[in-house]
Amino acid sequence: xxxxxxxxxxxxxxxxxxxxxxxxxxxxxxxxxxxxxxxxxxxxxxxxxxxxxxxxxxxxxxxxxxxxxxxxxxxxxxxxxxxxxxxxxxxxxxxxxxxxxxxxxxxxxxxxxxxxxxxxxxxxxxxxxxxxxxxxxxxxxxxxxxxxxxxxxxxxxxxxxxxxxxxxxxxxxxxxxxxxxxxxxxxxxxxxxxxxxxxxxxxxxxxxxxxxxxxxxxxxxxxxxxxxxxxxxxxxxxxxxxxxxxxxxxxxxxxxxxxxxxxxxxxxxxxxxxxxxxxxxxxxxxxxxxxxxxxxxxxxxxxxxxxxxxxxxxxxxxxxxxxxxxxxxxxxxxxxxxxxxxxxxx
Numbered sequence: 001x002x003x004x005x006x007x008x009x010x011x012x013x014x015x016x017x018x019x020x021x022x023x024x025x026x027x028x029x030x031x032x033x034x035x036x037x038x039x040x041x042x043x044x045x046x047x048x049x050x051x052x053x054x055x056x057x058x059x060x061x062x063x064x065x066x067x068x069x070x071x072x073x074x075x076x077x078x079x080x081x082x083x084x085x086x087x088x089x090x091x092x093x094x095x096x097x098x099x100x101x102x103x104x105x106x107x108x109x110x111x112x113x114x115x116x117x118x119x120x121x122x123x124x125x126x127x128x129x130x131x132x133x134x135x136x137x138x139x140x141x142x143x144x145x146x147x148x149x150x151x152x153x154x155x156x157x158x159x160x161x162x163x164x165x166x167x168x169x170x171x172x173x174x175x176x177x178x179x180x181x182x183x184x185x186x187x188x189x190x191x192x193x194x195x196x197x198x199x200x201x202x203x204x205x206x207x208x209x210x211x212x213x214x215x216x217x218x219x220x221x222x223x224x225x226x227x228x229x230x231x232x233x234x235x236x237x238x239x240x241x242x243x244x245x246x247x248x249x250x251x252x253x254x255x256x257x258x259x260x261x262x263x264x265x266x267x268x269x270x271x272x273x274x275x276x277x278x279x280x281x282x283x284x285x286x287x288x289x290x291x292x293x294x295x296x297x298x299x300x301x302x303x304x305x306x307x308x309x310x311x312x313x314x315x316x317x318x319x320x321x322x323x324x325x326x327x328x329x330x331x332x333x334x335x336x337x338x339x340x341x342x343x344x345x346x
Contacts, residue, residue, distance in 0.1 A: 007073045007074065007075060008071065008072070008073040008075045008076070008086050008087065008090045009070075009071070009072040009073050009090075010069065010070070010071060010090040010091060010093070010094045011069070011070040011072070012067040012068065012069045012070070012094050012095075012098060013067060013068050014065055014066070014067055014098070015066050015067060015068050016066075017066055017068075018034055018035075018066060019032045019033060019034045019066060020032060020033055020034070020035070020050075020051075020054065020066050020067055020068075020069065021067075021068045021069065022047055022050050022069045022070075022071065023068075023069070023070045023071070024046065024071050024076060025070060025071065025072040025076070026072075026076035026077045027076070029046075031044060031045075031046075031047030031050070031051075033047070033051050033054075035054065035058070035064050035066065038051055038054055038055040038058060039055075040052070040055075040119055040120070040121075046083065046087065048119070048120055049083065049084050049087035049088055049091070049115070049120060050069060050071075050087060050091050052088065052115040052119035052120055053088055053091045053092050053095060053111065053112070053115055054095075055115075055119060056092075056111045056114060056115050056119070057095065057099075057101075057111070060111075062099065062101065063099075064099070065098075065099065067098065069091070069094075071087065071090070082124065082128075084115075084116045084120045084122045084124060085112060085113075085116050085122075085124040085128065085129055085132075086132075088111075088112040088115045088116060088120075088129075089108075089112050089129060089132045089133060089340055090340060092108050092111055092112050092115075093108065093133075093340045096108065105130065105133040105134050105339075106130075108133055109126060109129050109130045109133055112129050113126045113129055116129075126148070127143040127145065127150075130143060130150060131143065131150075131339075132339060132340055133339055133340065134150060134339055135336065135337060135338055135339040136152055136336070136338060136339070137336060137337060137338040138154070138155050138158060138336055139152040139153065139154060139155065139336050140152065140153040140154075140155060140243065140336055141336070142236075142240065144204075146202045146203075146204050153240060153243045153244070154243070154244075155335075155336055156243045156244075156246045156248070156251075157303075157333075157334070159246070160306055161246075161248065161305070161306055162248040162287070162303055162304065162305055162306055163303070163304055163305075163306045163333050163334075164301060164302075164303055164333070164334040165301070165302050165303075165304055165314075165331055165332065165333055165334065166292070166299050166300070166301050166331070166332055166333075166334050167276055167280070167299060167300040167301075167302070167318070167329050167330070167331045168298075168299055168329060168330045168331075168332070169272050169273060169276060169298045169299060169300065169327060169329050170327040170328060170329055170330065171270070171272050171273075171298050171325075171327055186221075186225055187225055187229060189222070190218075190221070190222035190225040190226050191203070191226060191229075193218060193219070193222050194216070194218060194222065194226050197216050197217065197218060198216060203230065203233070204233065206230055208227055208230050208231060208234070211223050211226055211227045211230070212227060228261050231261060232258060232261065235254050235257065235258055238254060239251065239254055242254065248287055248303055249287045251287065251288065251303055252286065252287025252288025252289070252302070252303040253287065253288050254288070255288040255289060255290035255301065255302070255303065256281060256288035256289060256290065258290050259277050259288075259289060259290045259291055262290075262291055263277075263291070270291075270298065271325075272298070272321070272325050272327065273291045273298055273300065274291075275321065275324070275325070276289075276300045276317070276321060276329070277289045277290070277291050277300055279317045279320070279321070280300060280302045280304075280314065280317055281302075282317075283304070283310065283313045283314060283317065284313075285304055285305035285307065285309070285310035285313065286302055286303065286304050286305075286310070286314075287303045287304075288302065288303055289301065289302035289303075290302070301334065314331065315331075318331065
């Protein structure tokens with residue numbers, strides 16, 4: 001499974017050994033467990049991500065076998081809490097193939113999400129797991145959190161006029177994890193209050209004016225949080241139309257607007273990120289930029305004219321960034337890749 005240059009390979013072979021053996025090529029660490037002892041153990045660390053999938057399948061009544069399993073790929077050295085979900089998806093897919101299981105992607109998504117939340121005790125978005133299982137090359141993945149359904153949008157940046165770029169800021173991944181977790185908790189609490197004051201089941205098309213005009217008697221802090229998130233939701237729907245029309249200028253403007261909301265209203269801010277968002281937007285050939293913050297990733301997305309001159313100006317900004325902050329940022333094109341897949345069978 002792969003997202004740009006971050007990927008995970010899972011190799012496994014059936015063994016007559018009574019235990020499952022796991023090898024991590026990055027840490028050179030080895031783990032093992034028996035099928036009769038699938039309980040979570042804190043000391044097993046990342047090995048629980050693998051063992052948990054065996055546990056989930058065992059709970060479903062699947063006849064398990066023992067394997068030698070090797071995990072390989074750059075994602076293993078990220079130190080990210082996303083690793084639980086990434087390994088879960090990789091192992092679930094590999095076992096599906098090795099055991100000949102008839103599992104569709106929705107069932108696999110539930111297994112992996114349950115493994116992260118219930119077994120490993122780590123939070124991860126169901127939508128991202130489903131993207132890993134259902135992504136299509138050259139297609140953007142649009143997930144509806146209300147219906148848990150998804151659709152695809154053609155990549156509007158494959159025409160050679162403009163590119164969607166991602167800048168990896170290379171800052172400490174723990175830098176904003178606590179802040180993001182705190183903001184997420186505040187958002188959940190704010191929407192819980194809003195739900196008590198309205199009969200709506202879904203907030204997908206909730207009129208923001210009901211909040212801005214104080215029609216709903218919500219406290220000021222919760223009103224602001226709900227308004228910001230609902231505006232982001234509205235922007236997603238607008239972005240869908242802009243992708244279809246290939247309106248690169250407006251796509252950039254929407255991204256920049258969302259960056260201001262994240263920084264000024266939601267107070268998700270970081271000096272390095274804020275600097276890159278602001279300076280990249282100063283490039284004449286850049287139509288807009290946006291910070292991507294989820295507690296683990298610290299990246300900047302921008303829409304840039306696809307020309308050597310524009311890239312040279314961006315590189316000059318990145319050189320300034322390295323001189324000021326001491327981090328060597330890496331820029332890459334955002335290219336939708338396919339879902340996790342079977343690479344080879346021997």
